[in-house]
Amino acid sequence: MKNIPISAKIGLFFTSLYFFMAIFAPWIAPYGMAEVVGDVWEPSSGKFLLGTDSIGRDLLSRMIYGGRTTIFIAVMGTILSFTTGAILGFIAAVSGGWVDQLLSRFVDLIMAIPSLIFALVVLSVMPVTIPVLILVMGLLDSTRVFRLARAVAVDIEVMDYVEAARLRGEKLAWIIFREILPNALSPLVAEMGLRFIFMVLFVSTLSFLGLGVQPPQADWGGIVKENKEGIIYGVSAALMPAVAIATLAISVNLVADWVLNRTTSLKGGRG
């Protein structure tokens, strides 16, 4: 614990705080998620710490439940994007030849269309539910993981120990999981933090546009959408998610930086 730099400690503290709130939301939130408890847009008071929202629900409770939804979707999306992207990237690097060409060109093609636009096109005919959102965002984002995983694996693939495993007659799965994965882990873990943040921003944007999490389910993007009319009257309820998203994003970034530095110095790489 002593060797953790102060910035990483702050990052770890806030990241765990948000995850803690997400997991234990029903016990922490003072009121229910969709419970109407007060007047419209009440200012903050002892009873409602952050005030109330556009139809009189407690904003703090909405924020806590909203964090739960947003973080859950972002975590699931990141897991999906990492497993798909990394496995396909490793397969492309190890197999080479036409498999590599096919996968790489397909990824180039998907990346030639902006993710948000492509997500909107797909969501125009799909039912907007949480599993669909996770699937669409995770698969679109896996293209970026694919590129990184492939680039890292191409460097590892030429090492003697991979050659040795090949000569021993090991199968593709062994080479990927036992030879390449352990050596490619540190850049992938650092990237995971960035992808997670990107997911948080992505799902918030979609919900804000009305194409993400559907009401009455709370999520950070949706809270902005529900309270945006208040801005013109000087009600700051819609700005709360900005604070939450920004602190979460910055703290995860700080942790990711630290992980990257720590793992590279372990390997005697650049400090």
Add this chain to the structure above:
Amino acid sequence: MHPIVKLVAQRLALSIVLLLAASVLIFAGTMILPGDVAQSILGQSATEQSLANLREELGLNEPAVSRYFNWLGGVLQGDLGTALTNGKDIAESVSYRLKNTLFLAATAAIISVPLAIFLGLLAVRYRDRWPDKLISGVTLTSISIPEFLIGYLLMYFIGVKLGMFSSVAMINDGMTFLEKLNAIALPVMVLVLVVLAHMMRMTRAAILNVMQSAYIETAELKGLSTFNVIFKHAFPNAISPIVNVVMLNLAYLVVGVVVIEVVFVYPGMGQYLVDHVTKRDVPVVQACGIIFAAVYIGLNMIADIVSILANPRLRHPK
């Protein structure tokens, strides 16, 4: 053939192939998904008759391949079809909105590009001192907040609390140029903030990369001032990476515009797209999708072509 001409021609051909493939993907994305498209557009409560009518209207009874070629043929001739929701010609509605979107994006670009390059140079000049640290701090914050929230933050603090500029960016043809500029001041500010961060960071990295070269050391040892070294020796060599950065960010701007238009109720392509995604108006979504993809692919292509042209090693073939 001269190698530059050959490379540029190859890059052009690649873009056309990419665009065609992207059109297939956009078409497939809305048409060949599991389930019945007509059903998911109209919802569970639709009657058999209305489903059959919609299938007829969308041409769903024909095979997907022939529908794709019909659609593509129309798009190539400038016929984007008609909207399901109001029966209007899509090309007509799009051309007016595209003009507005380009006006917004271009204004943001005119401000952000020179500013980003200047600040990037400043960050290099005062590397690791306070201007550099301030710039990277602001950058980190602004990439940690989604665009639409930056929009509301500015609307709240500048538009409402300070009472400057209008909080909604409604524009119409009757307004003078200055009135229009006043109306779009806030959305332009948001877009500038969003792309400025990326552009500055990447410009800084590109110039620092050039600054490590041997000829820069020579220039420094000749006793030139730091500003002379940066402007006369580093900058010309950094043009190609910087143009690349600028183009990538303009492409990013085109997408960022979608969300910002919704925030400020601006009558552009982005709002048009989002509205019709909510209404499940597939022909409009496809048309907007292909236009956004075309602009994005085009800007990426220009970035690559400029870096081919700016590479001095290609100018004198062996």
